[in-house]
Amino acid sequence: MxxxxxxxxxxxxxxxxxxxxxxxxxxxxxxxxxxxxxxxxxxxxxxxxxxxxxxxxxxxxSKSTVLVTGAGGRTGQIVYKKLKERSDQFNARGLVRTQESKEKINGDDSVYIGDIRNTETLASPIQGIDALIILTSGVPKMKPGFDPAKGGRPEFYFEDGANPEQVDWIGQKNQIDAAKAAGVKQIVVVGSMGGTNLDHPLNSLGNGNILVWKRKAEQYLADSGIPYTIIRAGGLQDKEGGIRELLVGKDDELLQTETRTIARADVAEVCLQALKFEEAKFKAFDLASKPEGTGEPTKDFKALFSQITTTF
Structure with missing residues (x-):
């Protein structure tokens, strides 16, 4: 023979x-x-x-398979779209909560429907991926009956089962655990500036302490051993990206300046760029931008990540 x-x-x-x-x-x-x-x-x-x-x-x-969770959200949609547009570099996957969200982003078979609070629904979308971009977040809703004409401040609440502890802590922990079990090589998380201040107004929305739970999940990721990039974004704006100079900081220092906002599209771009450079790994940083027309639009992301010295 x-x-x-x-x-x-x-x-x-x-x-x-x-x-x-x-x-x-x-x-x-x-x-x-x-x-x-x-x-x-x-x-x-x-x-x-x-x-x-x-x-x-x-x-x-040679392409990286990347899953973005929260792909139906306002920033998640942009990240998913950018991944799809760069099909020469990435195999895109998305995770959304409902069929309606999947249709909203014109999702094909690469978009999964699942619940980050249910570990069983995470196994299939996470299996075989190289990187995970977490864009899930609790979303406060305004209580009905608020009339701006009468003055006062609106009141907010979180839907049952969708408060920050369940979504931003348990839901993110579930994703991190599933990713670690699947051998994922890098996790990028988008959080928010303001986490160093327990009295930050975001924590009072619906009495959810959302920044507290986000920071708890970020610490869990930093302790996991998985290469990570934690992006704490400033105030998110629905504006064109790629036309401003980006700024990185630490410990909410940028909140003390006039440059504490950033376009969602720029946050999405930083998420993708973080997958390309070793300088972005094991880093946590605040992210904002200069006003349009001031400074030079950021193009060198390796240099941007190299500025960052903070690991948490």
Missing amino acids: TRVPFTASCSTSIHKCCLVNTINIGTTSLAAFPNSLALPFVPHTKATSVRRISVVAMSDL
Whole structure:
């Protein structure tokens, strides 16, 4: 019987470019061969049949598979869209809560419906990804009956089962645990500035202490051992991105300046750029921007991340 040559071992670097399917020869299943190598010669006999040979393009294997959770949110939609637009670099996945949200972002099979509070619904979308971008957050709702004409301040509440402890703490913890179990290589989290101040107005909304729970989840991520990037964004604006100079800071120092806002599109861009540079890993920072027309629009993200010295 003619033997089929086969290399018994494969280095870590080669594993990344191996074919993901197997070649079934008769009753023998061989691990797939590196794309750069020729397939072994298989003699054709009555006793031997090649059932399936699947070839995966090298370009697909070199791309990162990235899941963005909260893909139906205002910032999450932008991140998901950017991932899809850069299909030469990323295989995009999204996670939303409802079919309605999936349709809103024109989601195909790459968009999953799930609940971050339910660990069972996280297994499928997280399996096989390289990076996770967390954009889930508790959302306060205004109590009905508020009339601005009468003065006073509106009151807010969180829906049952969707308060910050459940969403921003337990929900993020579930995602981090699932990602760690799946061997995810990097997690990017978008949070908010203001977490150093327990009396920050955001904490009073619906008595949710939302910044407290966000910081608790961020600390859990920092302690997890997974390479991470924690982006604490300033006030989010629905404006065009890529036209302002971005600013990074620490410990809410930017809140004491006039530059404490940022376009959602710029936050989304920083999320993607963080996946490309080692300088962004094991970093936590505040993010804002100069007003449009002042300074130079940020283009060198490696230099931006290199400015950051804080790990939490």
